[in-house]
Amino acid sequence: MMKIGYDKYSVDESLIYSLLIYARDRKLKLIHLQKKDSQFLFYLPVYQRYILKRWDYPYQYIATIGLLKYIFFLSRQHLNFIGVLFFFISIFVSSYLIFDIQIEGTLPEVNKSMMKTLQKENIDLLKPLQSYEKLNDLLLQFKDIYKEKVEYMNIYQTGSVFHIEYTKRRQETVKKDDYRNLYAKEDGMIQSLDVKSGHILVKKNDYVKKGDLLVENTIISTQNKTKIIPVEGHVYAYTFHQYEASLPNKKQDYGEAFYQLLLNIRAQIPTEAVIDKENVLQMTSTRSKITLKMHYTLIEDIAVKGEDNEENLKARNMHNG
Numbered sequence: 001m002m003k004i005g006y007d008k009y010s011v012d013e014s015l016i017y018s019l020l021i022y023a024r025d026r027k028l029k030l031i032h033l034q035k036k037d038s039q040f041l042f043y044l045p046v047y048q049r050y051i052l053k054r055w056d057y058p059y060q061y062i063a064t065i066g067l068l069k070y071i072f073f074l075s076r077q078h079l080n081f082i083g084v085l086f087f088f089i090s091i092f093v094s095s096y097l098i099f100d101i102q103i104e105g106t107l108p109e110v111n112k113s114m115m116k117t118l119q120k121e122n123i124d125l126l127k128p129l130q131s132y133e134k135l136n137d138l139l140l141q142f143k144d145i146y147k148e149k150v151e152y153m154n155i156y157q158t159g160s161v162f163h164i165e166y167t168k169r170r171q172e173t174v175k176k177d178d179y180r181n182l183y184a185k186e187d188g189m190i191q192s193l194d195v196k197s198g199h200i201l202v203k204k205n206d207y208v209k210k211g212d213l214l215v216e217n218t219i220i221s222t223q224n225k226t227k228i229i230p231v232e233g234h235v236y237a238y239t240f241h242q243y244e245a246s247l248p249n250k251k252q253d254y255g256e257a258f259y260q261l262l263l264n265i266r267a268q269i270p271t272e273a274v275i276d277k278e279n280v281l282q283m284t285s286t287r288s289k290i291t292l293k294m295h296y297t298l299i300e301d302i303a304v305k306g307e308d309n310e311e312n313l314k315a316r317n318m319h320n321g
Helices: 013-026 046-052 067-076 078-094 108-120 132-145 254-266 310-320
Strands: 006-012 031-036 039-045 060-065 100-104 150-158 161-168 182-184 188-197 213-216 218-220 226-228 232-248 274-285 289-301 303-305
Touching: 006 013, 006 046, 013 039, 039 046, 039 060, 100 108, 108 132, 108 161, 132 150, 132 254, 182 232, 213 232, 232 254, 232 303, 254 274, 254 289
Parallel strands: 100 161
Antiparallel strands: 006 039, 006 060, 031 039, 150 161, 182 213, 182 303, 188 232, 218 226, 232 289, 274 289
16 A cells, blocks of 8 residues: 655645635645644645645745654644634634624614515525625615615625615605706706606707706796796706726636626615616726726716795796786
C-alpha cells in the first residue's frame, strides 16, 4: 500500500474565506485546520499540492510529514480539531441562512404586515438568504402593496441579517379649492391625463419641457367672459433618467454584483414612478470598484402647482360672478 504524505501550510487569517471557497470548488482536502495567532495552519495531501499552487493568494509552505506521524499528531490534537471544525461549520451556516430580520419603520401595523408577507414568501429565521433577483422582485412587490402608506423603501441583506427600511408617507391636509395652474416639473412626453377641473392645454404624445403650462385656471364662458376655476388633476408623462451605482470590487461574482447594483439603483427611483423601460448603459470594473449605469423610461405625474395666488383668484372669480 502506498504511503501518503502531507504538506503543512500556513495562510493569513484575512485569506481564510477565499481559501475555503477555493478548496470547495477544487475539492481540496484541507485537514486539521486550526488558528494560531494571525495565521491558519492546515495539512494537505502531497498529491494535491499542484492544485494549491494555482491559488491566486500567498501562503507559506512549512514541512512535509508521513501518514503515521500525521495520525499520531492528530490524535493528540483532536479537541482543537473538533473546535475548529465547529467554528467553520458555524461560519458556513451563517453565510447561507437568515439569523435576524430587521424592519426599520415607524408604523407598527405595517411592520406586522410586512413580517407576515415575508413568511408567506418563505423568508424567515433560519431560512436561506435571498438572491439579488429575489430581493429586487420583493422590493417592487412591497412598493406596490404599501404605496398608500410608504414613501421610501429599501430591502437588502448584510451578512446573515435581512433588512427592510421605509419612511411613512406624509399625511395630506384637508382639501380645499386650489386655483393655481399646473406646470411641468420636468421634461417628458404626455402619456395620459387625469384632470378633474381646469382648462387642459396639452394632449397625449405632446412633448413638454420643464416649466410649460399644462392645465390653467382660466376659461372663457359662452358670454365671452373670463372665469377663474379651481385646478385639480394629474398629468402623467414618460420621463427619461440615468442612474448610477457603485460598490467595492472584492472579486465577487459579476452576475451577483450586477443584481446588487441594480437593486441599489431601483431603490433610487421615486416610489410613485412606474418603470416603463429599463436599459443597461454601461457596467465597468476597476481595481477598486464596480459601477453600473442604467437608463430608465418612467411614467410619472409631472404636474406641479404654480405660485399661490388663491386669494386674488377667488376675488376675481367672485367679481366675474
